[in-house]
Amino acid sequence: MRYVRDGKLDTFSEEGFDSLEARVQRLEDLRSIEELVTSYTRFADLADPEGMVACFAENGVLRWTPSGPPDAVGRETLRGYFRHAVGRSRTQEHFCTDFQLRFTSRGSAVGVCNMLSWQIWKDDSKPWTVCSGKYEFAAVKEDGRWLLSSLCLTLNAKIERHGIAGGREREQFGRPWPPEALGGEV
Numbered sequence: 001m002r003y004v005r006d007g008k009l010d011t012f013s014e015e016g017f018d019s020l021e022a023r024v025q026r027l028e029d030l031r032s033i034e035e036l037v038t039s040y041t042r043f044a045d046l047a048d049p050e051g052m053v054a055c056f057a058e059n060g061v062l063r064w065t066p067s068g069p070p071d072a073v074g075r076e077t078l079r080g081y082f083r084h085a086v087g088r089s090r091t092q093e094h095f096c097t098d099f100q101l102r103f104t105s106r107g108s109a110v111g112v113c114n115m116l117s118w119q120i121w122k123d124d125s126k127p128w129t130v131c132s133g134k135y136e137f138a139a140v141k142e143d144g145r146w147l148l149s150s151l152c153l154t155l156n157a158k159i160e161r162h163g164i165a166g167g168r169e170r171e172q173f174g175r176p177w178p179p180e181a182l183g184g185e186v
Helices: 020-045 049-054 075-086
Strands: 002-005 008-011 056-063 089-105 108-121 128-142 145-160
Touching: 020 049, 020 089, 020 108, 020 128, 020 145, 049 056, 049 075, 056 075, 108 145
Parallel strands: 056 145
Antiparallel strands: 002 008, 089 108, 108 128, 128 145
């Protein structure tokens, strides 16, 4: 992962990836984490709360805003939260791209990716929403599988029929890289 230090592009060091075998495993893990995040969004698009929950570690944390308390913590709470959330949408689609990841150990990583989504709601007072932003996430490897230990949505803009919605714009400015909390709370 790259960052700027003293006006120059630099690379974060990652311990434990010196051998060829470890570097190949790192590449496989990078791809697995990307697939994990895109699987989560696919399950959301399919209105599949069980699939969404399966992407999280047992004590996974969900945040829809970068500040304030988590919206849901733990698989059981996430399950109820997602069951309620997917019932509101008539249809939706997510697009994720430009993944940036940093391994904090061989079994944990933090990352960010760009996200664009649109939703059409069952509630006719709010017929559609378009969101542009970033997913900030932490992932852990448990029993050979990568799972989300945290997921946070930071919005660049949330647009509804009448314009920018709910003050959710420009949240991406000033966000740290990598995401500050590496231990499961992004």
